[in-house]
Amino acid sequence: MTSKTDNLLATLKLQPVVPVIIIDDAKSAVPLARALVAGGLKAIEITLRTPAALDAIKAVADEVEGAVAGAGTVLDGRQWDLAVKAGSRFIVSPGAGTSVLDAADQSDVPLLPGTATATEVMTVRDRGYSVMKFFPAEQAGGAPYLSALSSPLSGIQFCPTGGISLKNAKDYLSLPNVICVGGSWVAPKAMVTEGNWDGITKLAREACELLG
Template sequence: MTQLSDYHRDRIQAVLSASPLVPVIAINEPEDAIPLCRALVDGGIKVLEITLRTEHGVRAIEQVRKAIPEAWVGAGTVTSIAQYRQVEAAGAQFVITPGVTEAILEFALTSEAPLLPGVATVSELMLGYSLGYREFKFFPAEVSGGMPALKAFRGPFPDVTFCPTGGINQDTARDYLALPNVAAVGGSWLTPAEAIQRREWKVITEVARASLDQLR
Protein backbone atom coordinates (compact mmCIF):
# COMPACT_ATOMS: atom_id res chain seq x y z
CA MET A 1 0.00 0.00 0.00
CA THR A 2 1.30 3.44 -0.95
CA GLN A 3 2.11 5.60 2.06
CA LEU A 4 2.34 9.34 2.57
CA SER A 5 5.84 10.61 1.76
CA ASP A 6 8.15 12.46 4.12
CA TYR A 7 7.97 15.38 1.67
CA HIS A 8 4.23 15.75 2.17
CA ARG A 9 4.45 15.45 5.94
CA ASP A 10 7.30 17.96 6.11
CA ARG A 11 5.29 20.45 4.06
CA ILE A 12 2.17 20.17 6.22
CA GLN A 13 4.26 20.43 9.37
CA ALA A 14 5.85 23.59 7.95
CA VAL A 15 2.40 25.08 7.34
CA LEU A 16 1.15 24.25 10.84
CA SER A 17 4.30 25.63 12.47
CA ALA A 18 4.23 28.85 10.44
CA SER A 19 1.21 30.29 12.27
CA PRO A 20 -0.73 29.17 15.36
CA LEU A 21 -3.88 30.70 13.85
CA VAL A 22 -5.28 29.81 10.43
CA PRO A 23 -8.05 32.10 9.16
CA VAL A 24 -10.95 30.51 7.31
CA ILE A 25 -11.37 32.86 4.35
CA ALA A 26 -14.45 33.01 2.13
CA ILE A 27 -14.21 35.46 -0.77
CA ASN A 28 -17.60 36.93 -1.67
CA GLU A 29 -16.24 39.76 -3.82
CA PRO A 30 -13.22 39.02 -6.05
CA GLU A 31 -11.68 42.45 -5.49
CA ASP A 32 -11.52 41.79 -1.73
CA ALA A 33 -9.15 38.82 -1.96
CA ILE A 34 -5.81 40.60 -2.01
CA PRO A 35 -6.55 43.44 0.46
CA LEU A 36 -8.20 41.03 2.91
CA CYS A 37 -5.30 38.60 2.83
CA ARG A 38 -2.80 41.45 3.00
CA ALA A 39 -4.57 42.78 6.09
CA LEU A 40 -4.27 39.37 7.78
CA VAL A 41 -0.58 39.09 6.93
CA ASP A 42 0.00 42.63 8.20
CA GLY A 43 -1.51 41.47 11.49
CA GLY A 44 1.01 38.64 11.75
CA ILE A 45 -0.89 35.75 10.17
CA LYS A 46 1.39 33.68 7.92
CA VAL A 47 -1.00 30.97 6.73
CA LEU A 48 -4.08 31.72 4.60
CA GLU A 49 -6.80 29.12 4.02
CA ILE A 50 -8.90 30.40 1.13
CA THR A 51 -12.00 28.24 0.99
CA LEU A 52 -14.08 27.06 -1.94
CA ARG A 53 -17.26 28.07 -0.12
CA THR A 54 -17.79 30.67 -2.85
CA GLU A 55 -17.21 30.60 -6.60
CA HIS A 56 -14.28 32.99 -6.28
CA GLY A 57 -12.02 30.75 -4.22
CA VAL A 58 -9.86 29.24 -6.96
CA ARG A 59 -9.17 32.58 -8.64
CA ALA A 60 -8.43 34.18 -5.28
CA ILE A 61 -5.81 31.52 -4.52
CA GLU A 62 -4.08 32.27 -7.80
CA GLN A 63 -4.13 36.03 -7.19
CA VAL A 64 -3.01 35.92 -3.56
CA ARG A 65 -0.18 33.50 -4.31
CA LYS A 66 1.27 36.04 -6.74
CA ALA A 67 0.54 39.13 -4.64
CA ILE A 68 1.67 37.84 -1.23
CA PRO A 69 4.50 35.35 -1.83
CA GLU A 70 5.69 35.53 1.79
CA ALA A 71 2.54 33.76 3.07
CA TRP A 72 1.51 30.13 2.86
CA VAL A 73 -1.59 30.13 0.64
CA GLY A 74 -3.80 27.07 0.55
CA ALA A 75 -7.28 25.87 -0.31
CA GLY A 76 -9.99 24.92 2.15
CA THR A 77 -13.38 23.22 1.81
CA VAL A 78 -12.07 20.98 -0.97
CA THR A 79 -14.56 18.12 -1.31
CA SER A 80 -13.64 16.37 -4.57
CA ILE A 81 -10.65 15.32 -6.63
CA ALA A 82 -11.79 17.70 -9.38
CA GLN A 83 -11.56 20.60 -6.94
CA TYR A 84 -8.21 19.31 -5.68
CA ARG A 85 -6.86 19.46 -9.24
CA GLN A 86 -8.27 22.97 -9.71
CA VAL A 87 -6.65 24.45 -6.62
CA GLU A 88 -3.39 22.67 -7.33
CA ALA A 89 -3.32 24.24 -10.78
CA ALA A 90 -4.06 27.62 -9.18
CA GLY A 91 -0.93 27.31 -7.03
CA ALA A 92 -2.32 26.20 -3.68
CA GLN A 93 0.53 25.25 -1.36
CA PHE A 94 -1.67 23.00 0.75
CA VAL A 95 -5.20 21.58 0.68
CA ILE A 96 -7.66 21.19 3.55
CA THR A 97 -10.80 19.07 3.37
CA PRO A 98 -13.76 19.22 5.79
CA GLY A 99 -13.91 15.41 5.83
CA VAL A 100 -12.25 12.42 4.19
CA THR A 101 -12.87 9.91 1.45
CA GLU A 102 -10.51 7.12 0.57
CA ALA A 103 -10.26 8.49 -2.98
CA ILE A 104 -9.11 11.96 -1.85
CA LEU A 105 -6.66 10.53 0.68
CA GLU A 106 -5.09 8.34 -1.98
CA PHE A 107 -5.05 11.09 -4.62
CA ALA A 108 -3.20 13.39 -2.22
CA LEU A 109 -0.40 10.88 -1.72
CA THR A 110 1.08 11.83 -5.09
CA SER A 111 -0.26 15.37 -5.33
CA GLU A 112 2.05 18.39 -5.42
CA ALA A 113 -0.04 20.19 -2.80
CA PRO A 114 -0.04 18.26 0.50
CA LEU A 115 -3.30 17.46 2.28
CA LEU A 116 -4.53 18.25 5.77
CA PRO A 117 -7.55 15.91 5.90
CA GLY A 118 -10.56 16.77 8.01
CA VAL A 119 -11.78 14.23 10.56
CA ALA A 120 -14.45 14.22 13.26
CA THR A 121 -14.24 10.59 14.43
CA VAL A 122 -11.66 7.98 15.35
CA SER A 123 -12.73 5.84 12.39
CA GLU A 124 -11.98 8.66 9.94
CA LEU A 125 -8.67 9.30 11.68
CA MET A 126 -7.76 5.61 11.35
CA LEU A 127 -8.49 5.67 7.62
CA GLY A 128 -5.98 8.48 7.13
CA TYR A 129 -3.57 7.00 9.66
CA SER A 130 -3.40 3.74 7.69
CA LEU A 131 -2.04 5.69 4.70
CA GLY A 132 0.58 7.53 6.73
CA TYR A 133 -1.23 10.73 7.62
CA ARG A 134 -0.34 12.07 11.07
CA GLU A 135 -1.62 15.65 10.79
CA PHE A 136 -5.38 16.27 10.62
CA LYS A 137 -7.95 19.02 10.73
CA PHE A 138 -10.48 18.32 13.51
CA PHE A 139 -13.82 19.60 12.21
CA PRO A 140 -16.33 20.71 13.30
CA ALA A 141 -14.35 20.91 16.53
CA GLU A 142 -16.81 22.23 19.09
CA VAL A 143 -19.79 20.08 18.08
CA SER A 144 -17.55 17.00 17.69
CA GLY A 145 -16.40 17.02 21.29
CA GLY A 146 -13.97 19.93 21.40
CA MET A 147 -11.03 19.75 23.78
CA PRO A 148 -12.23 16.62 25.64
CA ALA A 149 -12.31 14.75 22.32
CA LEU A 150 -8.79 15.87 21.43
CA LYS A 151 -7.56 14.75 24.86
CA ALA A 152 -9.20 11.36 24.28
CA PHE A 153 -7.64 11.02 20.80
CA ARG A 154 -4.18 11.45 22.29
CA GLY A 155 -4.35 8.14 24.16
CA PRO A 156 -4.47 5.76 21.17
CA PHE A 157 -2.81 8.22 18.77
CA PRO A 158 0.04 9.98 20.62
CA ASP A 159 1.86 10.73 17.34
CA VAL A 160 -1.07 12.59 15.71
CA THR A 161 -1.30 16.38 15.55
CA PHE A 162 -4.46 18.41 14.93
CA CYS A 163 -5.62 21.76 13.67
CA PRO A 164 -9.12 22.07 15.21
CA THR A 165 -11.56 24.32 13.39
CA GLY A 166 -15.25 25.07 13.86
CA GLY A 167 -16.83 27.00 16.69
CA ILE A 168 -13.49 28.18 18.09
CA ASN A 169 -13.11 31.87 18.86
CA GLN A 170 -10.52 34.35 20.03
CA ASP A 171 -11.17 33.51 23.68
CA THR A 172 -10.93 29.71 23.36
CA ALA A 173 -8.06 29.45 20.86
CA ARG A 174 -5.43 29.64 23.58
CA ASP A 175 -6.96 26.73 25.51
CA TYR A 176 -6.96 24.56 22.39
CA LEU A 177 -3.35 25.46 21.61
CA ALA A 178 -2.34 24.47 25.13
CA LEU A 179 -3.17 20.84 24.28
CA PRO A 180 -0.03 18.85 23.38
CA ASN A 181 -1.57 17.42 20.20
CA VAL A 182 -2.75 20.77 18.77
CA ALA A 183 -0.34 22.60 16.46
CA ALA A 184 -2.62 25.35 15.17
CA VAL A 185 -6.23 26.50 15.35
CA GLY A 186 -8.49 27.56 12.49
CA GLY A 187 -11.31 30.03 12.73
CA SER A 188 -13.59 32.48 10.95
CA TRP A 189 -13.47 35.04 13.77
CA LEU A 190 -10.29 36.34 12.11
CA THR A 191 -12.35 37.43 9.10
CA PRO A 192 -15.41 39.24 10.56
CA ALA A 193 -18.06 39.60 7.85
CA GLU A 194 -19.09 43.14 8.76
CA ALA A 195 -15.54 44.48 8.53
CA ILE A 196 -15.07 42.79 5.16
CA GLN A 197 -18.35 44.16 3.82
CA ARG A 198 -17.25 47.65 4.83
CA ARG A 199 -13.72 46.98 3.56
CA GLU A 200 -12.30 48.03 6.90
CA TRP A 201 -8.97 46.31 6.35
CA LYS A 202 -7.33 47.93 9.37
CA VAL A 203 -9.96 46.29 11.56
CA ILE A 204 -8.98 42.89 10.12
CA THR A 205 -5.34 43.61 10.85
CA GLU A 206 -6.15 44.58 14.42
CA VAL A 207 -8.25 41.45 14.99
CA ALA A 208 -5.38 39.30 13.73
CA ARG A 209 -2.80 41.12 15.85
CA ALA A 210 -4.97 41.04 18.99
CA SER A 211 -5.70 37.34 18.51
CA LEU A 212 -2.01 36.52 18.25
CA ASP A 213 -1.17 38.75 21.22
CA GLN A 214 -3.72 36.88 23.32
CA LEU A 215 -1.76 33.68 22.80
CA ARG A 216 1.41 35.09 24.34
Protein backbone atom coordinates (compact mmCIF):
# COMPACT_ATOMS: atom_id res chain seq x y z
CA MET A 1 0.00 0.00 0.00
CA THR A 2 2.87 2.36 0.79
CA SER A 3 4.24 2.37 -2.77
CA LYS A 4 0.78 2.88 -4.23
CA THR A 5 0.15 5.72 -1.80
CA ASP A 6 3.45 7.31 -2.78
CA ASN A 7 2.56 7.01 -6.46
CA LEU A 8 -0.84 8.58 -5.86
CA LEU A 9 0.66 11.43 -3.85
CA ALA A 10 3.20 12.08 -6.59
CA THR A 11 0.34 12.40 -9.08
CA LEU A 12 -1.85 14.61 -6.89
CA LYS A 13 1.04 16.90 -6.04
CA LEU A 14 1.71 17.67 -9.70
CA GLN A 15 -0.78 20.55 -9.58
CA PRO A 16 -3.23 22.39 -7.32
CA VAL A 17 -6.31 21.19 -9.21
CA VAL A 18 -7.05 17.89 -10.95
CA PRO A 19 -9.41 18.45 -13.90
CA VAL A 20 -12.53 16.30 -13.60
CA ILE A 21 -13.88 15.95 -17.10
CA ILE A 22 -16.77 14.29 -18.90
CA ILE A 23 -16.00 13.29 -22.50
CA ASP A 24 -18.96 12.93 -24.87
CA ASP A 25 -16.84 12.49 -27.99
CA ALA A 26 -13.60 10.53 -27.72
CA LYS A 27 -12.14 12.58 -30.58
CA SER A 28 -11.99 15.61 -28.29
CA ALA A 29 -9.97 13.81 -25.61
CA VAL A 30 -6.50 14.27 -27.09
CA PRO A 31 -6.72 17.99 -27.93
CA LEU A 32 -8.41 18.63 -24.59
CA ALA A 33 -5.70 16.80 -22.66
CA ARG A 34 -2.98 18.58 -24.64
CA ALA A 35 -4.58 21.91 -23.80
CA LEU A 36 -4.68 21.07 -20.09
CA VAL A 37 -1.08 19.82 -20.07
CA ALA A 38 0.05 22.97 -21.89
CA GLY A 39 -1.52 24.98 -19.08
CA GLY A 40 0.28 22.95 -16.42
CA LEU A 41 -2.39 20.41 -15.48
CA LYS A 42 -0.89 17.00 -16.22
CA ALA A 43 -3.02 14.70 -14.06
CA ILE A 44 -6.46 14.41 -15.65
CA GLU A 45 -9.46 12.51 -14.29
CA ILE A 46 -11.74 11.29 -17.08
CA THR A 47 -15.01 10.15 -15.55
CA LEU A 48 -16.72 6.94 -16.64
CA ARG A 49 -20.02 8.70 -17.16
CA THR A 50 -20.27 8.38 -20.93
CA PRO A 51 -19.78 5.58 -23.50
CA ALA A 52 -16.77 7.50 -24.84
CA ALA A 53 -14.86 7.55 -21.56
CA LEU A 54 -12.75 4.40 -21.95
CA ASP A 55 -11.73 5.28 -25.52
CA ALA A 56 -10.88 8.77 -24.28
CA ILE A 57 -8.65 7.41 -21.52
CA LYS A 58 -6.85 5.12 -23.96
CA ALA A 59 -6.29 7.94 -26.43
CA VAL A 60 -4.90 10.28 -23.78
CA ALA A 61 -2.70 7.56 -22.29
CA ASP A 62 -1.32 6.60 -25.71
CA GLU A 63 -1.02 9.96 -27.44
CA VAL A 64 -0.60 12.85 -25.01
CA GLU A 65 2.96 13.37 -23.83
CA GLY A 66 3.17 14.48 -20.22
CA ALA A 67 -0.42 13.56 -19.37
CA VAL A 68 -1.24 11.28 -16.44
CA ALA A 69 -4.62 9.81 -17.37
CA GLY A 70 -6.90 8.62 -14.60
CA ALA A 71 -10.42 7.20 -14.47
CA GLY A 72 -13.12 8.69 -12.29
CA THR A 73 -16.58 7.53 -11.23
CA VAL A 74 -15.34 3.95 -10.99
CA LEU A 75 -18.08 2.04 -9.16
CA ASP A 76 -17.09 -1.63 -9.19
CA GLY A 77 -14.46 -4.21 -10.04
CA ARG A 78 -15.58 -4.60 -13.65
CA GLN A 79 -15.18 -0.89 -14.33
CA TRP A 80 -11.83 -1.00 -12.53
CA ASP A 81 -10.51 -3.66 -14.88
CA LEU A 82 -11.74 -1.81 -17.96
CA ALA A 83 -10.21 1.47 -16.77
CA VAL A 84 -6.84 -0.10 -16.07
CA LYS A 85 -6.82 -1.88 -19.44
CA ALA A 86 -7.52 1.47 -21.09
CA GLY A 87 -4.38 2.90 -19.53
CA SER A 88 -5.53 4.61 -16.33
CA ARG A 89 -2.65 5.39 -13.99
CA PHE A 90 -4.90 6.23 -11.08
CA ILE A 91 -8.52 5.44 -10.19
CA VAL A 92 -11.04 7.69 -8.44
CA SER A 93 -14.33 6.52 -6.93
CA PRO A 94 -17.19 8.67 -5.59
CA GLY A 95 -17.46 6.37 -2.58
CA ALA A 96 -15.66 3.36 -1.18
CA GLY A 97 -17.69 0.29 -2.02
CA THR A 98 -16.33 -3.16 -1.25
CA SER A 99 -16.08 -4.10 -4.93
CA VAL A 100 -13.81 -1.15 -5.72
CA LEU A 101 -11.68 -1.62 -2.60
CA ASP A 102 -11.26 -5.33 -3.35
CA ALA A 103 -10.23 -4.57 -6.94
CA ALA A 104 -7.71 -2.02 -5.67
CA ASP A 105 -6.19 -4.62 -3.34
CA GLN A 106 -5.39 -6.79 -6.35
CA SER A 107 -3.97 -3.99 -8.52
CA ASP A 108 -0.80 -1.93 -8.73
CA VAL A 109 -2.82 1.10 -9.83
CA PRO A 110 -3.55 3.46 -6.90
CA LEU A 111 -7.08 4.29 -5.78
CA LEU A 112 -8.38 7.62 -4.49
CA PRO A 113 -11.49 6.42 -2.61
CA GLY A 114 -14.37 8.77 -1.97
CA THR A 115 -15.50 9.63 1.56
CA ALA A 116 -17.96 12.14 2.98
CA THR A 117 -18.19 11.45 6.73
CA ALA A 118 -15.84 10.77 9.61
CA THR A 119 -17.14 7.20 9.82
CA GLU A 120 -16.41 6.61 6.13
CA VAL A 121 -12.94 8.06 6.55
CA MET A 122 -12.24 5.74 9.48
CA THR A 123 -13.62 2.73 7.59
CA VAL A 124 -11.39 3.39 4.59
CA ARG A 125 -8.47 4.12 6.91
CA ASP A 126 -8.92 0.62 8.33
CA ARG A 127 -8.32 -0.70 4.81
CA GLY A 128 -4.92 1.01 4.77
CA TYR A 129 -5.72 4.29 3.07
CA SER A 130 -4.39 7.68 4.16
CA VAL A 131 -5.25 9.68 1.02
CA MET A 132 -8.92 10.09 0.09
CA LYS A 133 -11.32 12.07 -2.01
CA PHE A 134 -13.82 14.24 -0.11
CA PHE A 135 -17.03 14.19 -2.15
CA PRO A 136 -19.32 15.98 -2.72
CA ALA A 137 -17.22 18.61 -1.01
CA GLU A 138 -19.47 21.65 -0.89
CA GLN A 139 -22.65 19.70 -0.24
CA ALA A 140 -21.01 17.58 2.48
CA GLY A 141 -19.87 20.52 4.59
CA GLY A 142 -17.17 22.24 2.60
CA ALA A 143 -13.87 23.59 3.87
CA PRO A 144 -15.15 24.14 7.44
CA TYR A 145 -16.03 20.42 7.68
CA LEU A 146 -12.61 19.34 6.43
CA SER A 147 -10.97 21.77 8.81
CA ALA A 148 -12.86 20.14 11.70
CA LEU A 149 -11.52 16.72 10.64
CA SER A 150 -7.91 17.86 10.45
CA SER A 151 -7.17 17.41 14.16
CA PRO A 152 -8.95 14.15 15.10
CA LEU A 153 -8.00 12.53 11.78
CA SER A 154 -4.62 14.20 11.40
CA GLY A 155 -3.06 11.39 9.40
CA ILE A 156 -5.52 11.66 6.52
CA GLN A 157 -5.07 13.83 3.43
CA PHE A 158 -7.84 14.78 1.02
CA CYS A 159 -8.57 15.84 -2.52
CA PRO A 160 -11.94 17.62 -2.20
CA THR A 161 -14.17 17.48 -5.29
CA GLY A 162 -17.69 18.71 -5.95
CA GLY A 163 -18.85 22.30 -6.20
CA ILE A 164 -15.30 23.67 -6.22
CA SER A 165 -14.35 26.60 -8.41
CA LEU A 166 -11.60 29.18 -8.67
CA LYS A 167 -13.56 31.28 -6.17
CA ASN A 168 -13.50 28.79 -3.29
CA ALA A 169 -10.54 26.54 -4.13
CA LYS A 170 -8.17 28.52 -1.89
CA ASP A 171 -10.47 27.88 1.09
CA TYR A 172 -9.67 24.19 0.70
CA LEU A 173 -6.04 24.45 -0.36
CA SER A 174 -5.23 26.49 2.73
CA LEU A 175 -6.15 23.54 4.97
CA PRO A 176 -3.36 21.32 6.33
CA ASN A 177 -5.15 18.12 5.30
CA VAL A 178 -5.78 19.07 1.66
CA ILE A 179 -3.29 18.11 -1.08
CA CYS A 180 -5.16 19.43 -4.10
CA VAL A 181 -8.73 19.90 -5.29
CA GLY A 182 -10.70 18.38 -8.13
CA GLY A 183 -12.70 20.62 -10.42
CA SER A 184 -14.40 20.85 -13.78
CA TRP A 185 -14.18 24.62 -14.20
CA VAL A 186 -10.85 24.36 -16.04
CA ALA A 187 -12.55 22.49 -18.91
CA PRO A 188 -16.08 23.89 -19.33
CA LYS A 189 -18.36 21.76 -21.49
CA ALA A 190 -19.09 24.67 -23.83
CA MET A 191 -15.39 25.22 -24.52
CA VAL A 192 -14.87 21.51 -25.16
CA THR A 193 -17.81 21.42 -27.56
CA GLU A 194 -16.48 24.48 -29.38
CA GLY A 195 -12.95 23.13 -29.48
CA ASN A 196 -11.67 26.22 -27.70
CA TRP A 197 -8.39 24.60 -26.66
CA ASP A 198 -6.55 27.91 -26.24
CA GLY A 199 -9.24 29.03 -23.82
CA ILE A 200 -8.87 25.84 -21.80
CA THR A 201 -5.10 26.23 -21.69
CA LYS A 202 -5.62 29.76 -20.37
CA LEU A 203 -7.96 28.50 -17.62
CA ALA A 204 -5.51 25.76 -16.67
CA ARG A 205 -2.61 28.21 -16.51
CA GLU A 206 -4.70 30.63 -14.45
CA ALA A 207 -5.50 27.88 -11.96
CA CYS A 208 -1.84 26.95 -11.59
CA GLU A 209 -0.73 30.56 -11.18
CA LEU A 210 -3.43 31.61 -8.72
CA LEU A 211 -3.63 28.40 -6.69
CA GLY A 212 -0.15 26.91 -6.93
